[in-house]
Amino acid sequence: MTKTGLGQFKILDISTGISGPFAARMFGDYGSEVIKIESPQLGDPARRLGPFHHDDPHPEKSLTYFYLNSNKKGITLNLETAEGRQIFKDLIKSSDGLIESFGPGYLDSLGLSYGEIEQINPKIVVTKISPFGENGPYRDFQGNDLLYQAMSGIMYSSGAYHREPLKHGHPQTLWMAGIIAAYAASAGLFTAQRSGQGQYIDLSTAESAAAHHYTSPVRYIYNGFIERRAPKNESGSTKGVKFEGIVPAKDGYMGPTFQWGRQRGNYKDYVTLLDRPEIDDPRFASEADRQQHLEELDTILMPILEEMPKFEYFNKAMGDGWVAAIVQTSEDLVNCPQLDERAYFTEVEHPVIGSTKIPGEVFRLPKAPWSVRGAAPTHGQHNHEVYGELGYSSDEVVTLRKQGTI
Amino acid sequence: MSGALEGIRVIDSTTMVAMPTALHIMADMGAEVIKVDSHTLFRGEGGVFPENDPGERHWDRDGSFNTLQRGKVGVTLNLKEDDAVNAFKDIVRVSDVIIENNRSGTMDRLGLGYDALRAVKPDLIYLSNTGFGYTGPWRSYAGIGRMFELTCGLSQFAGYEGEGPRRVGISFFDQHVGWMAVFAVLAALHHRDTTGEGQWVDFAMYQIGVSTLGDAVMDYISNGRSGSSMGNRHKYLSPHGVYQCKGDDRWIAITTENDDQWEALVDQMGSPGWAQEEKFADPILRWHNQDELDQLIGDWTKDKDQADLAYQLQKTGVPAMAVMDGRDFALDPHIKEREFFERVTHQPETDIGTRLYFGRPWKMSKTPAYIRRPAPMLGEHNEYVFGDLLGIDQGEIAKMYETNVIGKDPINPGSAKPTNLTRQIEQGVGSTIDPDYRQKLGI
Numbered sequence: 001m002t003k004t005g006l007g008q009f010k011i012l013d014i015s016t017g018i019s020g021p022f023a024a025r026m027f028g029d030y031g032s033e034v035i036k037i038e039s040p041q042l043g044d045p046a047r048r049l050g051p052f053h054h055d056d057p058h059p060e061k062s063l064t065y066f067y068l069n070s071n072k073k074g075i076t077l078n079l080e081t082a083e084g085r086q087i088f089k090d091l092i093k094s095s096d097g098l099i100e101s102f103g104p105g106y107l108d109s110l111g112l113s114y115g116e117i118e119q120i121n122p123k124i125v126v127t128k129i130s131p132f133g134e135n136g137p138y139r140d141f142q143g144n145d146l147l148y149q150a151m152s153g154i155m156y157s158s159g160a161y162h163r164e165p166l167k168h169g170h171p172q173t174l175w176m177a178g179i180i181a182a183y184a185a186s187a188g189l190f191t192a193q194r195s196g197q198g199q200y201i202d203l204s205t206a207e208s209a210a211a212h213h214y215t216s217p218v219r220y221i222y223n224g225f226i227e228r229r230a231p232k233n234e235s236g237s238t239k240g241v242k243f244e245g246i247v248p249a250k251d252g253y254m255g256p257t258f259q260w261g262r263q264r265g266n267y268k269d270y271v272t273l274l275d276r277p278e279i280d281d282p283r284f285a286s287e288a289d290r291q292q293h294l295e296e297l298d299t300i301l302m303p304i305l306e307e308m309p310k311f312e313y314f315n316k317a318m319g320d321g322w323v324a325a326i327v328q329t330s331e332d333l334v335n336c337p338q339l340d341e342r343a344y345f346t347e348v349e350h351p352v353i354g355s356t357k358i359p360g361e362v363f364r365l366p367k368a369p370w371s372v373r374g375a376a377p378t379h380g381q382h383n384h385e386v387y388g389e390l391g392y393s394s395d396e397v398v399t400l401r402k403q404g405t406i
Numbered sequence: 407m408s409g410a411l412e413g414i415r416v417i418d419s420t421t422m423v424a425m426p427t428a429l430h431i432m433a434d435m436g437a438e439v440i441k442v443d444s445h446t447l448f449r450g451e452g453g454v455f456p457e458n459d460p461g462e463r464h465w466d467r468d469g470s471f472n473t474l475q476r477g478k479v480g481v482t483l484n485l486k487e488d489d490a491v492n493a494f495k496d497i498v499r500v501s502d503v504i505i506e507n508n509r510s511g512t513m514d515r516l517g518l519g520y521d522a523l524r525a526v527k528p529d530l531i532y533l534s535n536t537g538f539g540y541t542g543p544w545r546s547y548a549g550i551g552r553m554f555e556l557t558c559g560l561s562q563f564a565g566y567e568g569e570g571p572r573r574v575g576i577s578f579f580d581q582h583v584g585w586m587a588v589f590a591v592l593a594a595l596h597h598r599d600t601t602g603e604g605q606w607v608d609f610a611m612y613q614i615g616v617s618t619l620g621d622a623v624m625d626y627i628s629n630g631r632s633g634s635s636m637g638n639r640h641k642y643l644s645p646h647g648v649y650q651c652k653g654d655d656r657w658i659a660i661t662t663e664n665d666d667q668w669e670a671l672v673d674q675m676g677s678p679g680w681a682q683e684e685k686f687a688d689p690i691l692r693w694h695n696q697d698e699l700d701q702l703i704g705d706w707t708k709d710k711d712q713a714d715l716a717y718q719l720q721k722t723g724v725p726a727m728a729v730m731d732g733r734d735f736a737l738d739p740h741i742k743e744r745e746f747f748e749r750v751t752h753q754p755e756t757d758i759g760t761r762l763y764f765g766r767p768w769k770m771s772k773t774p775a776y777i778r779r780p781a782p783m784l785g786e787h788n789e790y791v792f793g794d795l796l797g798i799d800q801g802e803i804a805k806m807y808e809t810n811v812i813g814k815d816p817i818n819p820g821s822a823k824p825t826n827l828t829r830q831i832e833q834g835v836g837s838t839i840d841p842d843y844r845q846k847l848g849i
Contacts, residue, residue: 003600004596004597004600004601005593005594005596005597005600005601006593006596006597008596008600022618026589030593050641051621051622051624051625051628051629051631052628053628053629054628054629055629063621063624063625063628064621066624067620067621067624068620068621114771132740132744133744133769135743135744136739136740136741136743136744137739137740137743138720138740141720141725142663142667142720142723142724142725142726143725144661144663144725146638146640146646146647146659146661146725146727147659147661147725147726147727148727149659150648150657150658150659150727150728150729150730151727151728151730151735151738152730152735153730153731153732153734153735154574154575155638155648155657155659155729156657156729156730156731156732157575157576157731158572158573158574158575159566159572159574160566160572161834163566164638164647164648164650164657165648165657165729166564166565166566166572166574166637166638167574167638168560168563168564168574168575168578169562169563169564169565169633169635169636169637170560170563170564170619170622170633172560172578172582172618175582175618176581176582176585176618177767179582179585179586179589179618180585180767180768181768182589183431183585183586183588183589183592184766184768184770186588186589186592186593186596187410187411187435187588187592187770187773188410188770188773189596190410190411190592190595190596190599191410191411191412191772191773193596193599194599197772198772199770199771199772199773200770200771200772201768201769201770201771202768202769202771203767203768204744204767204768205767206767207741207744207746207766207767207768208767210735210741210746210764210767211581211764211766211767212575212576212581212582213575213576214473214764215470215576215732216731216732216735217732217735217736217747217762217764218454218469218470218473218732219454219469219732219836220731220732220733220736220840220843221469221736221761221762221763221843221847221849222454222455222456222457222458222469222761223454223455223456223457223458223827223839223843224839224840224841224842224843224844225458225825225827225830225836225839226731226732226733226836226837226838226839226840227731227732227835227836227837228655228731228834228835228836228837229834230573230834230835245572245573246556246561246570246571246572246573248570253556253561253570253571254556255553255556257553259548259550261509261548262421318544318547318548319546319547321548322548323548323550323553324553325553325554325556325557326556326557327556327557327561327562327571328556328557328558328559328562329559329562329626329632329633330559330562330619330622330623330625330626330631330632330633331626331630331632332559332632333558333559333616333619333623333626334623334626334627337542337543337544338538338539338542338543338544338545338612339542339612339613339616341541341542341543342539342541342542342610342613344613344616353628356624356627356628357627358620358624358627359616359617359619359620359623359624361613362586362613362614362617363586363590363607363608363609363610363613363614364539364607364608364609364610365590365593365594365597365605365607366605366606366608367597367601367603367605368593368594368596368597368605
């Protein structure tokens with residue numbers, strides 16, 4: 001184990017679900033030793049969260065858990081026992097960071113408040129991820145992805161004009177909070193290395209989503225305008241024309257635009273791109289012209305695009321400097337030539353699932369590189385190793401397990 | 407108060423949303439972030455203007471710009487001039503980090519690529535943000551935040567049930583990518599502090615987006631399954647959606663994740679007869695009969711106030727939240743008590759006065775972050791950076807102004823018009839204009 005960069009840190013991950021485990025995994029990916037602590041009974045609820053390998057709802061086969069907890073050592077520990085709390089304090093003594101997502105006040109009620117943790121290890125950085133933060137009238141409210149998307153304004157400005165507000169189908173707010181927790185914890189560690197002083201970080205998942213959707217409040221604060229859902233011209237385009245939303249292609253969906261690099265392109269050039277000189281038309285020459293003839297433009301372009309295979313359009317347009325997108329499916333991503341050439345997928349051996357590919361390198365940091373050193377742990381997989389390092393003999397670890405401490 | 411990144415100097419050679427986001431967070435944490443702008447390339451465009459008035463210095467008055475550039479020090483450099491390139495290198499000499507988001511090759515052409523800058527600052531951390539990275543068949547493709555929700559695979563899940571995919575929110579991955587850049591720079595700083603080495607970071611938006619869909623990608627690897635849109639519904643929870651409330655376009659989000667929450671909801675609804683029926687007896691039955699269930703819950707919510715109802719439901723343990731618009735959120739009592747928005751008073755020349763800006767979704771107990779200054783006016787800190795920091799004498803700086811190496815007024819300011827807000831409301835982009843927003847916000 002390298003002791004440079006993030007490799008110098010030992011992180012305790014006692015969080016559950018998506019946000020905290022994703023943050024901790026980022027540390028593990030770039031070299032930290034991450035110890036995942038789970039309850040001896042059921043473990044992280046993410047173990048029961050689909051999708052499952054071969055659709056088998058087995059606690060060691062959750063793919064969500066697998067992805068989020070690779071590069072971690074897994075131990076079990078019961079904080080509700082006195083001995084369990086003592087072991088936790090011993091782990092805190094030798095760690096640099098702790099990521100937790102218990103309900104408000106839970107650790108305090110066990111005598112493990114930040115004040116007490118700080119006494120044991122003043123240099124440790126504690127990152128607490130909660131639904132709405134550690135103060136305020138919603139502190140004890142229930143939180144989940146649907147509610148965060150509702151509160152943040154993501155939903156109010158998404159969907160069709162005449163229909164209900166719409167959320168994103170994948171629980172992105174939870175992943176957002178994970179990235180934010182990772183950088184905030186790392187900033188805490190940065191200053192702890194320099195000053196010797198750790199600290200407590202109070203992170204609100206609802207505010208994470210709001211930090212994402214900052215634009216609606218800006219409009220209100222600057223001139224009282226209240227943003228609503230997509231224009232009446234459907235498909236979620238911001239330009240008032242279907243063409244710049246998500247449109248059908250021959251074999252899926254894509255997002256064509258008149259964006260050429262960082263400027264708006266000319267219609268004549270776009271006609272050349274499509275190789276359809278017969279549709280050149282001065283009515284659409286510039287962006288201002290097009291705004292006067294939105295419906296006519298859709299009528300002409302949509303049938304042409306519907307006949308084009310999405311990758312053919314994407315490669316042609318992007319190769320020529322236009323900005324385009326395609327709605328990639330998971331299948332497309334797994335077979336993507338760009339990800340393949342950048343060695344994005346890595347083969348890893350999982351104790352129960354066997355050998356499989358997992359998504360990989362988030363960014364390229366050549367001198368402290370991303371690596372996958374192990375699949376997600378099975379429940380309590382590293383108890384002997386981690387507790388052994390704390391000085392427990394093999395027999396003592398067995399006793400702790402029989403007592404229900406681990 | 408000293409911040410976590412106090413003493414770190416960062417060069418911001420970026421545009422758009424993602425990287426400016428990363429950099430304003432670093433500035434909030436106490437790093438000195440020098441935004442290198444240009445007064446020669448400037449194009450006046452639309453914007454979100456105070457009181458919808460572009461004013462005299464419209465380029466300093468856009469709300470989105472001022473949000474993303476807050477806390478930074480601003481200089482101008484016309485990088486077409488050799489003197490500007492040399493001045494840029496002089497800033498690099500006294501900096502720790504540079505972030506740029508030009509198309510691959512642009513910085514090399516300017517003589518500001520990693521090799522050139524490493525020569526003047528050997529332990530420099532240099533992050534290049536592109537759409538797809540510096541290698542691979544898509545390396546030259548343009549990357550703009552709002553396209554990545556499609557290409558990264560997120561849009562396969564977005565849209566009403568039974569329809570094709572649809573856009574959701576604003577440019578979806580810009581913020582993910584900006585936040586991840588803060589993590590990447592910190593990882594490189596940790597490495598530099600332990601080894602003395604700098605490095606170049608190849609930072610691709612595409613890969614970051616895909617990394618937040620790991621479970622979906624693994625579903626294909628293990629099960630051959632791709633995603634589909636299910637509206638606001640959940641794979642196995644019901645109710646899970648939004649329900650209309652009293653008023654125009656007012657909605658509440660409600661879900662129950664277990665039987666206790668379901669029973670609390672039934673209790674709040676006044677234990678209607680239908681809720682006792684066999685078809686809603688357990689989570690699986692509720693999920694299978696969710697069309698009818700959603701209808702019945704909607705009948706109950708439709709004459710209720712969204713905020714009061716959400717509060718009442720949460721107080722009895724039912725997950726619920728008003729579907730908030732920008733005003734609801736800016737004025738929300740919880741958000742107020744959390745001090746999520748910070749008051750920033752702008753330079754008198756901008757005539758913006760005081761505005762609220764969102765802070766950060768976290769609070770650090772020992773090294774508090776806060777917005778240290780308003781977004782810089784164009785070239786506002788030329789004298790500080792070129793004079794105080796680099797020691798260029800006043801005569802020389804005057805010459806830089808004369809030769810247009812630097813400047814404070816855009817050469818081509820364009821013309822900015824007020825936004826036609828009434829037309830936007832007709833188009834459905836907005837619901838209304840609140841004339842009392844300043845009073846309600848206390849600004």
